[in-house]
Amino acid sequence: MSKDNPTLIESATFPRHVIAEIQRAAKTGIYDIRGFGAKRDIPTFDDLVFLGASTSRYPLEGYREKCTTEVVLGNRFAKNPIHLKTPITIAGMSFGSLSAQAKESLGRGATIAGTSTTTGDGGMTPEERGHSKTLVYQYLPSRYGMNPDDLRKADAIEIVLGQGAKPGGGGMLLGQKISPRVAQMRNLPEGIDQRSACRHPDWTGPDDLEIKIQELREITNWEKPIYVKVGATRVFYDVTLAVKAGADVVVVDGMQGGTAATQDVFIEHVGIPTLPAVRMAVEALQEMDMHRKVQLIVSGGIRSGADVAKALALGADAVSIGTAALIALGDQSPEFDDEYKAIGSAAGFWDDYQAGNDPAGITTQDPELAKRLDPILGGRRLANYINVLTLELQTLARACGKSHVHNLEPEDMVALTIEAAAMAGVPLAGTDWIPGKGGI
Amino acid sequence: MIEINLDKSSVRELNEKLQGGSVGDKFSINNTVGKHALSVGLTTDVDVEINGHVGYYCAGMNQKANIVINGNAGPGLAENMMSGEVRVTGNASQYAAATAHGGLLVIEGDSSSRCGISMKGVNIVVGGNIGHMSAFMAQSGCLVVCGDAGDALGDSIYEAKLYVRGKVKSLGTDCIEKEMRDEHKKELQQLLSQSKMSHGVEEFRRYGSARKLYNFDIDQVDDY
Numbered sequence: 075m076s077k078d079n080p081t082l083i084e085s086a087t088f089p090r091h092v093i094a095e096i097q098r099a100a101k102t103g104i105y106d107i108r109g110f111g112a113k114r115d116i117p118t119f120d121d122l123v124f125l126g127a128s129t130s131r132y133p134l135e136g137y138r139e140k141c142t143t144e145v146v147l148g149n150r151f152a153k154n155p156i157h158l159k160t161p162i163t164i165a166g167m168s169f170g171s172l173s174a175q176a177k178e179s180l181g182r183g184a185t186i187a188g189t190s191t192t193t194g195d196g197g198m199t200p201e202e203r204g205h206s207k208t209l210v211y212q213y214l215p216s217r218y219g220m221n222p223d224d225l226r227k228a229d230a231i232e233i234v235l236g237q238g239a240k241p242g243g244g245g246m247l248l249g250q251k252i253s254p255r256v257a258q259m260r261n262l263p264e265g266i267d268q269r270s271a272c273r274h275p276d277w278t279g280p281d282d283l284e285i286k287i288q289e290l291r292e293i294t295n296w297e298k299p300i301y302v303k304v305g306a307t308r309v310f311y312d313v314t315l316a317v318k319a320g321a322d323v324v325v326v327d328g329m330q331g332g333t334a335a336t337q338d339v340f341i342e343h344v345g346i347p348t349l350p351a352v353r354m355a356v357e358a359l360q361e362m363d364m365h366r367k368v369q370l371i372v373s374g375g376i377r378s379g380a381d382v383a384k385a386l387a388l389g390a391d392a393v394s395i396g397t398a399a400l401i402a403l404g405d406q407s408p409e410f411d412d413e414y415k416a417i418g419s420a421a422g423f424w425d426d427y428q429a430g431n432d433p434a435g436i437t438t439q440d441p442e443l444a445k446r447l448d449p450i451l452g453g454r455r456l457a458n459y460i461n462v463l464t465l466e467l468q469t470l471a472r473a474c475g476k477s478h479v480h481n482l483e484p485e486d487m488v489a490l491t492i493e494a495a496a497m498a499g500v501p502l503a504g505t506d507w508i509p510g511k512g513g514i
Numbered sequence: 515m516i517e518i519n520l521d522k523s524s525v526r527e528l529n530e531k532l533q534g535g536s537v538g539d540k541f542s543i544n545n546t547v548g549k550h551a552l553s554v555g556l557t558t559d560v561d562v563e564i565n566g567h568v569g570y571y572c573a574g575m576n577q578k579a580n581i582v583i584n585g586n587a588g589p590g591l592a593e594n595m596m597s598g599e600v601r602v603t604g605n606a607s608q609y610a611a612a613t614a615h616g617g618l619l620v621i622e623g624d625s626s627s628r629c630g631i632s633m634k635g636v637n638i639v640v641g642g643n644i645g646h647m648s649a650f651m652a653q654s655g656c657l658v659v660c661g662d663a664g665d666a667l668g669d670s671i672y673e674a675k676l677y678v679r680g681k682v683k684s685l686g687t688d689c690i691e692k693e694m695r696d697e698h699k700k701e702l703q704q705l706l707s708q709s710k711m712s713h714g715v716e717e718f719r720r721y722g723s724a725r726k727l728y729n730f731d732i733d734q735v736d737d738y
């Protein structure tokens with residue numbers, strides 16, 4: 075219903091944004107490609123709350139009593155596991171989708187905060203390696219910029235099978251962002267729309283993956299932890315197979331996870347939310363007696379220390395952030411509102427990461443725009459943000475009486491909705507009812 | 515000649531020795547029995563002779579080394595090779611030289627499907643035939659086929675060059691036959707002599723990208 079004219083009723087089936095999309099499709103003949111993550115309303119960690127300690131359990135004194143946050147990743151087979159001060163890591167985002175300055179900022183911020191950052195499609199840049207104390211190297215289907223020298227320079231290797239924003243889909247980097255440097259790194263002509271394959275070129279199933287992992291270990295002297303990243307769909311089976319194939323760490327990315335450029339229909343309609351994905355992954359690990367032996371990193375829509383605490387309480391060892399890290403660097407900043415408006419968007423709504431004209435200078439290859447982001451300042455902002463999340467996480471863990479954030483457990487939480495109770499496997503608040511318990 | 519017998523040494527010991535080799539070192543490897551990930555991640559100009567069949571990813575990510583396999587090779591032979599030379603006297607399975615960035619791969623026998631998939635600068639010379647979907651999304655480098663090519667050769671190809679002596683069952687989307695100019699004849703001649711194949715360049719035809727898929731165009735939608 076319109077505010078000004080009560081006789082105007084907006085259709086629930088055809089609201090304005092649906093009408094606008096039909097009009098856009100009719101005009102252009104191409105599906106909508108965009109960045110950011112799913113925008114629809116889905117069950118999230120917001121639907122869970124913690125049961126702070128009182129008589130039955132006692133809390134820890136804030137700022138006084140220790141609540142440690144260190145995490146070790148990849149100690150199953152790797153000689154050199156990763157040690158982090160906080161369980162909040164930076165997700166893989168490609169150079170190409172992001173400017174060199176943005177990649178450098180992520181490295182600087184992660185390093186100050188004592189955590190890791192991750193390369194992405196298109197390979198490793200010297201700026202990124204140089205400014206990241208702990209750098210995870212992604213091994214992707216496209217193998218753009220894949221170089222064994224860089225593999226050996228990395229601290230860990232992440233085999234990407236999928237992404238939450240587009241499980242089963244490949245990548246895209248539209249021509250506007252294929253600058254000479256990006257083109258050269260990817261061995262492609264400048265300015266063409268560049269497609270990244272949706273599956274790896276040299277294996278098909280989990281049995282082959284096991285041999286691939288062996289090969290990567292042989293090339294890197296069994297030193298580096300090997301992560302396997304999957305988009306959340308059939309999480310129980312995918313995690314089981316990744317562990318069987320020999321992964322040290324499994325990364326599960328929920329459907330609301332960010333992307334640089336994906337079809338809107340893919341972002342909104344493929345994959346399952348992060349909330350049930352964590353529980354399913356933990357169940358798979360527990361069933362194999364591998365929980366805490368193979369570490370679980372969860373991503374997709376992590377925004378606050380509360381999200382981190384809830385993911386950990388459900389059994390994750392660490393989380394990864396993408397979109398929130400970009401926002402911390404300056405994405406969506408009101409400072410650029412006029413410029414967002416000039417390109418048909420607004421601060422807080424900007425999702426055209428694929429377009430290359432990002433006013434904040436983050437998702438661009440335009441040297442003038444990219445200059446707007448000062449990597450030192452960006453790194454500082456990101457470190458501040460990670461530190462805030464870590465403090466929030468500790469606050470919640472202490473309130474539940476935990477001296478290490480990994481001691482948080484599902485029993486510390488209840489759900490506010492039946493959906494969240496079923497998905498997360500914790501009781502609906504005020505009841506002992508967990509809908510669907512016993513299923514996977 | 516340093517001999518390594520895989521009956522006695524593990525794959526780990528083998529790769530450690532090969533990776534630690536110095537320029538000019540010569541290795542001979544026996545009793546391979548189809549083991550995987552043999553002779554991977556080499557970075558120096560050593561000579562490696564492998565006697566017997568090998569499994570997946572033999573010579574993976576090779577840099578500078580010269581590797582000869584006297585036998586057949588499993589999937590992913592010389593995947594992501596950067597430089598050096600790999601030669602197999604028998605046949606190779608799927609995805610030979612997948613995503614390889616440089617160097618020369620010579621397959622004296624046949625190569626199965628997806629040979630040269632996403633190749634990024636490597637040169638591949640196949641003495642026999644190649645299977646379907648070969649040179650899929652091939653970005654750069656040359657694929658020379660002295661026999662026939664299977665279905666959908668060079669589908670979604672970028673700037674790689676394909677030279678085929680025999681029949682091509684079908685060309686993939688956006689792959690077309692192209693004129694053989696002098697520069698191509700020269701390039702092909704060089705690859706043939708480098709790989710010790712005796713065919714004449716005039717027996718070959720060249721295929722490459724029509725470049726119609728480079729930027730999305732709704733009127734080409736049926737080709738995607």
Ligand SMILES: Cc1cc2nc3c(=O)[nH]c(=O)nc-3n(C[C@H](O)[C@H](O)[C@H](O)COP(=O)(O)O)c2cc1C
Binds near residue numbers: 172
């Ligand atoms: C700009 C951008 C680029 C990305 N590039 C990659 C990539 O190259 N490889 C990959 O595995 N995931 C990529 N992702 C996904 C992230 O690794 C991660 O899964 C996701 O951002 C997590 O969800 P969040 O954004 O809600 O934190 C990208 C995400 C963004 C926002």
